[in-house]
Amino acid sequence: MSRRVGGLLGGLAIAALIIPARGLSAQRCIGTTAYVVRDEVGAVMSAEQMTRLTVRSVNGIALQLRTDSVEGQPRYYAFDKFDYGIRAMRSERVVASDNPLTFGALNPLAFCGGVEDLTLAYAGRTMRLLFDLGEHNTYYEIESPPFQGGTTFRLRSLRCRHGARPPRIDNRTTGKCLVPADSWERTEEERAGRLVVRPLAGGVVDSTAESCRSSAGGLLEAITTQRDWETTWKAYPSVAGGNPLPKVDFATQLVLVVYRPIGPRSVRVGQPGDLTWVRRPDQDQYFYDPIPCLVLYEAVDRNDVRSINGRPLPAALRR
Numbered sequence: 648m649s650r651r652v653g654g655l656l657g658g659l660a661i662a663a664l665i666i667p668a669r670g671l672s673a674q675r676c677i678g679t680t681a682y683v684v685r686d687e688v689g690a691v692m693s694a695e696q697m698t699r700l701t702v703r704s705v706n707g708i709a710l711q712l713r714t715d716s717v718e719g720q721p722r723y724y725a726f727d728k729f730d731y732g733i734r735a736m737r738s739e740r741v742v743a744s745d746n747p748l749t750f751g752a753l754n755p756l757a758f759c760g761g762v763e764d765l766t767l768a769y770a771g772r773t774m775r776l777l778f779d780l781g782e783h784n785t786y787y788e789i790e791s792p793p794f795q796g797g798t799t800f801r802l803r804s805l806r807c808r809h810g811a812r813p814p815r816i817d818n819r820t821t822g823k824c825l826v827p828a829d830s831w832e833r834t835e836e837e838r839a840g841r842l843v844v845r846p847l848a849g850g851v852v853d854s855t856a857e858s859c860r861s862s863a864g865g866l867l868e869a870i871t872t873q874r875d876w877e878t879t880w881k882a883y884p885s886v887a888g889g890n891p892l893p894k895v896d897f898a899t900q901l902v903l904v905v906y907r908p909i910g911p912r913s914v915r916v917g918q919p920g921d922l923t924w925v926r927r928p929d930q931d932q933y934f935y936d937p938i939p940c941l942v943l944y945e946a947v948d949r950n951d952v953r954s955i956n957g958r959p960l961p962a963a964l965r966r
Contacts, residue, residue, distance in 0.1 A: 677816055678760035678783035681747040682776075682791060684767070685828070689793040697746050698722075701768040705756045709845040710741055721745045726756070727846045747788060758782060766843065772796020777834065780805070785813040786821075790828040800831040847893045847902070847944040850886035867922065867955050870902035879904060879944075886942050895946050901960075905943040920953030 684692045684700060692700065702710055702724045710724040722744040728737065739755045742748050748765075750757035757763075759782035766775050774794055779802065780787070792800055807813055807824040814822035870876045873895075879902075880892050895902055903922075954960060 676759035676782050676784045677752040679749060679751045679786045679816070680757065680760035680762045680778070680780060680783075681749045681786070681788045681823075682762075682765065683747040683788065685791040685793055686769075687794050689828070692746050694746070696769075697744055699769060700744075702742060702744070702748065703766040703768055703773065704843045705741060705750070705765055706761075706763045707843055708756055709843050711738075712744065713738070713740075728755070728849075759784070760787065767794070769794050770796070775799040776831075777801040784815050784817070786816055786823045787813070787826055788823045789826040789830070792828050792831045799834050801834040802826075802830055803832045804830045806830060843948060844903075845946040847895075847946055848886050848888065848890065849941065849943040850883065850888060852883050852885055852940050852942050868904040868906070869955050869960065870904060871897060871949075871960070873897055876902055883942055886944065893944070893946075899948060900946050901949045901952070903943075903945045903947055903955075905945060906940065921957060922947075922952050922955045 684697070686692050686696060701712065704710060705724075708726050710726050712722060713725050714722050716722055720743070723740055724742050724744065725738045725740050728739050741754065741756050742750060750760055750762055752759050754760075760780065761782040762778040762780050764775065764777050764779075766773060768774075772794075774796055775798075776791075777799065778789075787805060789802065805813070805824070805826055808827050811824065813824040816822070870879055876895060876897075877892060880887050949960070952960065
């Protein structure tokens with residue numbers, strides 16, 4: 648995976664919502680990315696300020712704040728994923744509500760420090776940060792620009808402070824590359840290719856791979872009304888798992904029903920706003936448990952989606 652920082656990406660794959668466990672035997676790198684959060688005046692946020700900061704998403708996956716930490720430990724953010732071992736959705740820890748926000752080698756969404764994008768909210772305002780940082784073998788501690796709500800920043804350089812050489816971290820070498828705050832630049836780039844997905848549910852259905860594909864007309868199906876959502880939820884009891892229907896605001900969102908017959912895949916948004924489901928070859932080596940038909944329900948902000956698999960959404964749903 649490229650380490651290039653910057654450059655316009657026509658479409659960026661979102662981290663797959665089925666993430667097989669990667670043990671140490673499969674580990675290829677041990678990099679870490681730490682992000683030092685600063686407030687509006689540029690001061691490093693205190694522990695009290697961090698309780699008022701929200702990490703909304705990492706690499707396109709919406710996070711939820713959890714407060715069930717061990718006593719004395721910071722709160723943390725997690726996301727729901729489908730676990731192959733138990734064949735059910737479960738919560739996965741992503742990052743502690745601490746400063747700096749640290750994404751280590753075995754992070755489930757930012758493996759080996761691979762942070763592509765990060766969305767933060769503070770004092771009712773949102774700031775997006777585009778790292779475009781792939782898997783690596785160093786320790787980057789990246790200083791934040793002053794928090795500016797309604798702004799998107801892109802990391803234009805990974806130059807270490809004072810021109811130091813980035814350490815190549817291994818089991819014998821330690822150190823940090825301190826990346827100064829002036830390495831960020833404001834950008835007007837929109838969210839092309841960077842959807843934020845909120846997993847709702849997932850499960851295995853009794854279906855052949857072929858019927859699984861054909862039922863979706865191309866592996867993706869869009870649910871755009873509450874009525875259709877209720878019907879779809881009842882269609883696959885094994886996916887619903889006896890749980891109540893998740894709430895979705897169809898004024899601003901749609902539900903993707905993703906049929907994933909064998910192997911990890913990822914959502915990609917191309918130009919102009921076409922949503923497709925593509926294979927992630929870099930993850931195939933970790934997939935070992937063939938499943939005839941896995942169905943995922945995912946809530947997506949519909950503002951950036953104009954069509955799915957080339958088929959336009961109803962005009963009333965496009966903005």
